Amino acid sequence: MVLVPMFDKILDISNCYLQPDPSNGIREWFRKYTEEKNLAYFDLRNKTGLLRNLIIRTSNTGEVMVIVAFYDNDKNARGDLLYSFLDAFPLVTSLYFVVNQKANDTILDQELELFKGKEYITEVMENLQFKLGPKSFYQTNSDQAY
Secondary structure: OOOOOOOOOOOOOOOOOOOOOOHHHHHHHHHHHHHHOOOOEOEOOOOEOOEEEEEEEEOOOOOEEEEEEEOOOOHHHHHHHHHHHHHHOOOOOEEEEEEOOOOOOOOOOOOOEEEEEOOOEEEEEOOEEEEEOOOOOOOOOHHHHO
8 A cells, every 4th residue: 555645635633742731722713713604625637726734833931923925815715714713712922814815824924914812922941032933933832942
């Protein structure tokens, strides 16, 4: 048997053990909301769909940054989703979005817009504080970095 990786499929995970809460709740909220509203995920082959991907960054200070990448530039659907998300998770530190209509998923060359909150989250290591923005590179496992 040969396993072929599929770059265009969504894997439904019931619990991710790699990130602390509220990451699982956020991911589950997006899954449920998109199902209830019948929102389409990005189809790379057909170049259609509203939602491209979701990035959740958590810091050891308890701050959370959420970045929602859209393919379609549907301002009404985007606004409804983001405002509904903030109603469900008002304590999220930073909420960004980006409209990425390229063939690849990289957002480093894209204009990210701060929808609500601070421009960064703070990570602390020993006596140092790091401001992490949506495009910052930082070890995702703070304990490992330490």
